[in-house]
Amino acid sequence: MKRFAALYEALDRTTSTNAKVDAIAGYFSEAPPGDAAWALYFLTGRRLKRLLPSRVLWELVRDASGLPGWLLEHCYAAVGDFAEVTALLLETPAGETPELPLRTWVVDRILPLRAASAEAQRAALQEAWASLRPRERLVFNKLVTGDFRVGAAATLVLRALARVAEVEPAVVAHRVMGDWEPTAEAFTRFLSGADPASLQPYPFFLAAPLEDPVAALGDASEWLAEWKWDGIRAQALRRRGEAHLWSRGEELVTPRFPEIARKLAALPDGTVLDGEILAWRDGVLPFAVLQRRIGRLDVTPRALREAPVAFVAFDLLEEDGVDLRERPLAERRRRLESLLAGASGALLLSERVPGAEWPDWAAARGGSRGRGVEGLILKRLSSPYGAGRRRGDWWKWKIEPYTIDTVMTHAHPGHGKRASLYTDYTFSVWDGEGLAPVARAYSGLTDDEIRELDRWIRAHTLERHGPTRRVEPTQVFELGFEAIARSTRHRSGIAVRFPRILRWRRDKPAREAERIETLRAMLPPEPERPRRALQRRLPFDP
């Protein structure tokens, strides 16, 4: 338990993904396989079904400490985490405490609590607390209340496991898929399984941003135009009787999209499609809707109903088990269209954007925003399916971002190497006589500008809240962003997607910055029902 608690603490205190992977890999290689299996179980978000309600722990702490209820509540307010406050309230055991393996804790001590009498539960908890230091108690409490969460995405856990197993993350991702019992045998199998290579996706081919005028690409008849979707790029594999959906992040996402998996199962064996997972109901829905389906393991009927998805295919990489990647796109596209002719529901064909000349496509691109797409992808009809972001054959021709002039109102220090500089800024727009924050952004300035702005911030601070400084609202910045949505999380009621600094508008006085009404006018029409849960998951946080 000490080792696992140390891992929990290590993950808790760093925001660096590399440091997290190092810590997890360190644990996997040092811990006995039986412990590592349980650690993997917990780190990938699996839980022991609620063994003990928090109330039982709370009452026990109250009785054991003899402290009045109001004082315990003040303690809770100061800590804000139930498992932690119960861990901190009790005396620290004196001297060395015994070390028992995580597996022993879980199998011999925690799981039997489920069937134990209330009396036996209390006795077991007290015995456990008396032998654990506060940081171990915290983890123990989280495990017994089913509240264990850890600040590391499943992909990082798999990267760590892959490093220890000395294979690609995709390989271990496949090994740990589905149901398994957290045993030493299972963990050993994850480290050295036999893997049919057939479960692997192909390396993704990526489009490069188009910077030159589109006419420089030559004759439009040599090109195919598709919509640039804003979803999750993925490959759908139908091989050896199995169906797998791999995201570009090398994450196996099949279980999250069961409706797509069912559709894939109907494809002929030996098929690999390249495409985009999108929230879809008679057309594409905003990315925010898709987010309801990302980042959670359980797919509830409600999520299926409120955030329906589809795999929209735009390329065929393999047919009848034959790798088509060297064939010209024109041929792959023809085969794809005949394979998916009449496709419907959760598996669709990404339509060609009609057009014969560049101006046709320029006009289509102009209508992107109304269609909920980010612009066009232009693909040379003669091109093979490459790997990585190779320039020349695939171009993304995105629409210009929205731009607004905003006033910088707060500054925040950067991370890591930039912790001594103010590199993150909050930008606001006028709301009546006040300023309402609408975005937090950091990229887009040159190093010289960052240093100059850092000096300015230090000299023009109005107030400090911890590491954050509120500054004089006089500096105007032009921000670009990709989309705008309602938000209940932000005071302004508005959240923008991918905000970035375009220019420091030294020429503009603050009063000429945008007003909140302008942003409200950019919002899409109000949805029929406010999607609160969904808004909360927006990943951008001004």
Added chain:
Amino acid sequence: MRPDDLVAITPAGLHCAAGGFHVDPWGSADLAIITHAHADHARPVARSYLCAEACVPLLRRRLGPEASIRGVPYGERLRIGSATVSLHPAGHVLGSAQVRIEESGRVFVVSGDYKRAPDPTCAPFEVVRCDVFVTEATFGLPIYRWEEPSVVAAEIHDWWRANPGRPSVLFAYALGKAQRILAELAPLTDRPVLTHGAVESLVRLYREAGIPMLRTEPLAEAPRKRDLAGALILAPPSARATPWMRRLASAETAMASGWMRVRGPRRRQGYDRGFALSDHADWPALLRTIEETGARRVLATHGYAEELARFLGERGFEAEALATSFEGEADA
């Protein structure tokens, strides 16, 4: 407060009418008795100052060469007005003192900040029996319980050693905490520690007082080209978001403070590590101390004063929270 209390809160601070002096005043005063040299207790507001002998150099540094400061040995009784006053070790930092005030057979003790944990840099807390005890309550919640300082020192040392490829910057209050860390680390290593200027000037005063500590070297005097990987650097928290840190851009950072006991502050402040090392009494030490003084009446200041007073009230003490202007130490 009651009318017959020996001390009362006035606009300038805690005042003793019988002696005509203030304790740690924040407004203008004639005579100020200073419990210790931290900024929120030792302000430049009085015509003359009285403090423990060991506190004089620290107070002098804060108040300047012109200030009229008189040091008295711990335990020596002085007659001030109609009150008898003596100073007793508080165990908080070098020269910290509790103020014992006696008049007409009644004894008040103003603790100032104090702790009960062992500290090689200052005289240990002395229990002084009294009728009324004015206690601090910075960490007056039962979640605050300190580990043995030697255990925390070993954790700090392990953290430093586990970090050979980068500098390790440990933030700690410049007066007291920083020197305590240098003294606690001394049995574990003999490697020198680099210091921020604000820490170094106080380290010198501690050395002059004969406190054994690890060797130190001001970072500012280290050659520009020197590789700082593997070095430990002690700095006050206020140095964190300043250009001073630029040389240490790649550093692993940690904070030594009682607040680090709780995960929330540890995470919010964004340090890589937090060490719960405090110069204040934890919850068990507060209760034990109040018990040992024999006081039936307790006045609490700082931090969780309301909570401590209410708790004591339910335990049969006559207790109240005092509204003071001590900021408490964010970095305690």
